[in-house]
Amino acid sequence: MKTDIKSLTFKQLNTAIGGLSQPSFRAKQIYKWLHESGCESFEEMTNIGKDLRKRLTDIYYISKCETEQKYVSVLDGTVKYLFKLCDGEYIESVIMKYKYGYTICVSSQVGCKMGCTFCASTLAGFKRNLTAGEIESQIHSAQKDLGIRISHIVMMGIGEPLDNFDNLLLFLENVNNENGLNISMRNITVSTCGIVDRIYDLMKRNMQLTLTVSLHAPNDEIRSKTMPVNKKYPIDILLDACRKYGEKTGRRVSFEYTLIKGVNDSEENALELASRLKGSLCHVNLIPVNDVKERGHLRSSAETVIKFSNVLKRNGINATIRRTLGADINASCGQLRHMKKRGDADENSC
Numbered sequence: 001m002k003t004d005i006k007s008l009t010f011k012q013l014n015t016a017i018g019g020l021s022q023p024s025f026r027a028k029q030i031y032k033w034l035h036e037s038g039c040e041s042f043e044e045m046t047n048i049g050k051d052l053r054k055r056l057t058d059i060y061y062i063s064k065c066e067t068e069q070k071y072v073s074v075l076d077g078t079v080k081y082l083f084k085l086c087d088g089e090y091i092e093s094v095i096m097k098y099k100y101g102y103t104i105c106v107s108s109q110v111g112c113k114m115g116c117t118f119c120a121s122t123l124a125g126f127k128r129n130l131t132a133g134e135i136e137s138q139i140h141s142a143q144k145d146l147g148i149r150i151s152h153i154v155m156m157g158i159g160e161p162l163d164n165f166d167n168l169l170l171f172l173e174n175v176n177n178e179n180g181l182n183i184s185m186r187n188i189t190v191s192t193c194g195i196v197d198r199i200y201d202l203m204k205r206n207m208q209l210t211l212t213v214s215l216h217a218p219n220d221e222i223r224s225k226t227m228p229v230n231k232k233y234p235i236d237i238l239l240d241a242c243r244k245y246g247e248k249t250g251r252r253v254s255f256e257y258t259l260i261k262g263v264n265d266s267e268e269n270a271l272e273l274a275s276r277l278k279g280s281l282c283h284v285n286l287i288p289v290n291d292v293k294e295r296g297h298l299r300s301s302a303e304t305v306i307k308f309s310n311v312l313k314r315n316g317i318n319a320t321i322r323r324t325l326g327a328d329i330n331a332s333c334g335q336l337r338h339m340k341k342r343g344d345a346d347e348n349s350c
Helices: 010-019 024-035 050-059 132-146 161-176 196-204 220-226 235-249 267-277 302-314 335-342
Strands: 066-072 079-084 090-098 101-105 150-155 188-192 210-214 253-259 282-288 319-321
Touching: 010 024, 066 132, 079 132, 090 132, 101 132, 132 150, 132 161, 150 161, 161 188, 161 196, 188 196, 196 210, 196 235, 210 235, 220 235, 235 253, 235 267, 253 302, 267 282, 267 302, 282 302, 302 319
Parallel strands: 101 150, 150 188, 188 210, 210 253, 253 282, 282 319
Antiparallel strands: 066 079, 079 090, 090 101
8 A cells, every 4th residue: 555645744754755765855845846836746746866756656646636527606706626536536625716815615534424414515425534635635636727826725625624633634734834835824724513522632732723613503402403413522512612722722713503494593592602602702604504405404594694693793792694605506515426426416517
């Protein structure tokens, strides 16, 4: 079994190259090819000798993502990719343009184990974790295809990032490295459904990234019905971890709250949520549920969403309503992979 060389940190690569009796500057050259240029073959490394390239090929492979499908929204220019991995599995990424630049939403796993009832990511089943190199390759593939520079990363694609914790840390170290993509930690958002143990592990590292927690309910009764993870990590335990995370890092925790008609969108739900979050360094991002026909959940009305937001604000909770992007291309992650598994993902692609 060869090793994914793009998943090695700069320190690890330097040690590995030294083990091949090469000078240290070679490690920097190779690292820049991998992480700054996003090369996909050792033959592209033109300033590396042929013999060394051959040795590297014998020991390592370079992870990459091939575009299987590409969708471009006519409404707002959002781009969604269905990427094919080296083993034939599929993941999804979304590129969104904002005033400050381009943001990519990347996947962290092939499928997801968490089983949230409103999410499409679990529909085609969980297969495996992505390597750090595969997570990063989504960025390189999109940048090359679109001819852009991506400045922000959100880890909200297929999978639970904290369930792939070791590879997540490697990925974060590499994309933050000055010899690679050099993306500031402050421009990176890591989302979780609430794996409390890993929130504490992340807190110990005191990274200046943004932690986003998928909350989606004001109490255990509702959350346990829609999010199985709540049975292991009840809402009070989760919110306590979030408060401590904010105190330790000085970074505001963001809570995602998907509004589902008749499930969690009443004014009483909003009041209960405000009461639970009172005094926390946080922000609530309200999201009308995505239309996933296999899930059967209905989207709350625009009036209901606004009322919910206003209740939170009146009770001292910072809240915004997420702008819908890519509505015409099913931009929420998981749907393309599911369709591909059923054999009908080719429709309307570029």
